[in-house]
Amino acid sequence: MRTIELLLPQVFALVGGTLAVRLAFPAGRASWLCALGYGYVVGQIFGAVGLYISGTIGFGVRFLPAAGIQVALCVLLAAVLRGWLRRDSSVSQAVPALRAQGVGRWLAIAFAAVMLLRVAVLGLEATAQPLYPWDAWQQWGTKARVWFETGELKRFVSPEEWLQISSGTGDAVYTDANPRYPPLVPLIQVWSLGPTRTWDDSAIGLTWAILLGALGAAMTGQLFRTSGYWPLAFGAAYMAVSLPILDTHAALAGYGDLPLSVMFCLAFMAAAVVGALPAQREMPQWLFSCWPSCRSSSDRGSSGRSRFFPS
Amino acid sequence: MPSGLADRPLIRCDCVPRRPDAPLGILWRRADHPDKTFNAPIEHELGETQLLDLSQNHDWSGEIVGLAVALGGNPGDVVLIRGVTAQTDTVGTRLATEIANWAGFRKWDGQSINLAIVGARDRALSPVLLVAVGDRLGFAGVLPDASATIRNHPRDRHRGHDRVGWFDARWQLDLLAKYRATIEEFGDGPIEELWRRGPDADIYALATSVKRGIRDPKQRVFVFGDEPYSRGRAAYHLLPLLVHYDAVSGAMPSAQLIRTGDLIFLTWSRQVRYDKDAQQLIWNGGAVRVKPLGYIHGNVVFKVVA
Numbered sequence: 001m002r003t004i005e006l007l008l009p010q011v012f013a014l015v016g017g018t019l020a021v022r023l024a025f026p027a028g029r030a031s032w033l034c035a036l037g038y039g040y041v042v043g044q045i046f047g048a049v050g051l052y053i054s055g056t057i058g059f060g061v062r063f064l065p066a067a068g069i070q071v072a073l074c075v076l077l078a079a080v081l082r083g084w085l086r087r088d089s090s091v092s093q094a095v096p097a098l099r100a101q102g103v104g105r106w107l108a109i110a111f112a113a114v115m116l117l118r119v120a121v122l123g124l125e126a127t128a129q130p131l132y133p134w135d136a137w138q139q140w141g142t143k144a145r146v147w148f149e150t151g152e153l154k155r156f157v158s159p160e161e162w163l164q165i166s167s168g169t170g171d172a173v174y175t176d177a178n179p180r181y182p183p184l185v186p187l188i189q190v191w192s193l194g195p196t197r198t199w200d201d202s203a204i205g206l207t208w209a210i211l212l213g214a215l216g217a218a219m220t221g222q223l224f225r226t227s228g229y230w231p232l233a234f235g236a237a238y239m240a241v242s243l244p245i246l247d248t249h250a251a252l253a254g255y256g257d258l259p260l261s262v263m264f265c266l267a268f269m270a271a272a273v274v275g276a277l278p279a280q281r282e283m284p285q286w287l288f289s290c291w292p293s294c295r296s297s298s299d300r301g302s303s304g305r306s307r308f309f310p311s
Numbered sequence: 312m313p314s315g316l317a318d319r320p321l322i323r324c325d326c327v328p329r330r331p332d333a334p335l336g337i338l339w340r341r342a343d344h345p346d347k348t349f350n351a352p353i354e355h356e357l358g359e360t361q362l363l364d365l366s367q368n369h370d371w372s373g374e375i376v377g378l379a380v381a382l383g384g385n386p387g388d389v390v391l392i393r394g395v396t397a398q399t400d401t402v403g404t405r406l407a408t409e410i411a412n413w414a415g416f417r418k419w420d421g422q423s424i425n426l427a428i429v430g431a432r433d434r435a436l437s438p439v440l441l442v443a444v445g446d447r448l449g450f451a452g453v454l455p456d457a458s459a460t461i462r463n464h465p466r467d468r469h470r471g472h473d474r475v476g477w478f479d480a481r482w483q484l485d486l487l488a489k490y491r492a493t494i495e496e497f498g499d500g501p502i503e504e505l506w507r508r509g510p511d512a513d514i515y516a517l518a519t520s521v522k523r524g525i526r527d528p529k530q531r532v533f534v535f536g537d538e539p540y541s542r543g544r545a546a547y548h549l550l551p552l553l554v555h556y557d558a559v560s561g562a563m564p565s566a567q568l569i570r571t572g573d574l575i576f577l578t579w580s581r582q583v584r585y586d587k588d589a590q591q592l593i594w595n596g597g598a599v600r601v602k603p604l605g606y607i608h609g610n611v612v613f614k615v616v617a
Contacts, residue, residue: 114479114483117483118483118486121483121486121487121490122486124490125486125489125490125493128490128493128494128497128499129493129496129497129505129509130497130502130505130506130509132419133421133423133424134421134543137543137544137547138543138547138558139558141547142546142547142550145547145550145551146550146551149550149551150528150551154551159555159556159557159562159564162555163555163564163568166531166553166555167568167570172528172529172553173553174550174551174553174554175554175555175556176546176558177543177558177559198502199502200501200502201502202502202505203502242479242482244482247482247486248423248424249424251419251486251489252419252423252424255424
């Protein structure tokens with residue numbers, strides 16, 4: 001029973017998000033692989049948004065009302081994007097596919113197999129131990145645990161503010177290593193526990209491993225769309241998914257880095273496909289110019305609680 | 312004591328302190344200063360000690376006549392010493408150590424999540440990592456033209472895959488070894504069992520017993536402790552009670568801000584003293600009257616009384 005409860009949020013994220021992305025984009029623009037990868041991420045974010053809305057409007061930080069909101073958001077996204085894209089013909093069609101034969105075919109199969117093996121091993125590792133790396137239980141897991149166990153979006157403040165506020169008779173407040181970090185990552189952690197009632201921080205790892213798998217699926221889909229050659233698409237996606245630093249963040253789940261990397265990477269690929277990125281020769285300067293804004297926006301402590309997304 | 316020990320400055324202590332944040336060090340005496348004890352800290356994290364390099368330590372010279380492993384902490388702390396080895400500082404030894412370090416499979420540690428740590432001996436950018444990064448950057452460089460390449464140059468379609476495969480096979484084996492080590496350490500039981508088998512098991516056990524006896528959801532708990540790991544884990548396991556702790560500096564509040572009925576969860580600390588006769592907890596912020604509620608391996612919970 002508990003296993004089913006823990007799989008529910010994953011199924012909602014995967015099915016809801018995938019159907020939304022697939023329905024949103026006309027045939028040919030998003031393959032099933034792209035829809036799976038992008039859809040899972042969309043489903044997770046909408047799950048977290050669902051919890052946030054549910055907690056804000058008084059239904060509590062609970063899975064069932066949040067799941068209802070998540071489904072509604074998926075339907076809304078599909079409808080809005082479908083209507084919008086029907087009038088937009090600027091997105092280029094995929095290049096014609098090249099037939100992979102002989103070595104190429106076996107390479108594609110091998111890359112797909114080792115990618116699946118990697119995600120499976122990381123999934124086993126990620127769910128085999130409680131939250132392990134420091135930031136996971138010092139600043140992300142603290143919020144998730146309080147919101148999960150109390151069912152309310154309790155406020156986090158600095159230790160000094162805590163002393164002032166908790167002396168009074170007002171609402172309960174909490175403190176941790178970085179009280180001003182935004183709520184997306186903790187709410188993804190809460191969403192990962194589905195309708196269960198016991199705080200189980202080892203189960204959160206499943207989401208982190210599947211997020212890495214979603215990156216692999218989306219990257220394979222996008223690369224096949226632009227190259228038309230399965231061995232190249234699977235090979236390049238495998239190279240990304242097998243990067244030790246990404247694998248480590250999936251195995252030692254709970255940091256915000258992996259979810260954010262996956263989101264940014266998916267956005268970057270989508271922008272590249274629709275031609276929203278600068279020309280290739282200008283790319284290094286463009287990336288370099290992005291660096292200061294990336295650094296300043298990663299100063300999460302100064303951004304306040306109003307922002308939902310960490311940068 | 313073996314002779315010529317000073318010529319072997321690379322010390323490997325296979326030691327595991329029970330308390331993960333207990334300071335560990337090596338002590339030694341020399342024949343020319345028999346009354347003086349020299350020392351050097353041994354870096355360790357979650358049961359794994361680092362190689363201690365004393366080649367630049369001028370005190371590691373002459374005839375070493377005594378050697379000891381020291382553990383800092385409080386009564387009841389223990390350290391398991393499996394052995395201490397000393398090696399000569401030669402290019403061959405260093406190379407063999409580095410190769411063994413790169414090739415050895417080891418379990419996760421607190422720094423695994425970081426790509427590179429400037430200044431950490433075994434976490435600096437290793438040649439393996441540099442080659443792997445270079446290889447992948449090279450691949451990324453050709454990726455934008457890949458579509459044209461595979462159409463115009465069919466023979467080049469699968470070039471370079473073999474190199475990547477070697478690196479990744481090594482990493483895959485490492486991941487499997489890490490998973491096996493994790494299962495050996497934590498088992499495969501429910502989450503309570505995983506916490507009981509973790510490095511902070513004592514803190515978890517005490518925090519759980521405290522929570523079990525509390526009915527008021529607004530119960531305030533103050534966590535005092537010098538070690539960031541211990542006070543952070545105590546605070547985490549005490550949630551969702553209203554826990555106060557300073558994760559970064561470990562600063563403790565003034566006693567005036569603590570009121571009757573509050574709990575104080577004390578992990579190892581040099582700043583806080585318990586006066587048993589006066590039943591007072593004393594620190595530089597003041598003193599409060601307390602009643603001990605529970606104790607496990609150096610971790611104590613007090614209730615503040617009038």
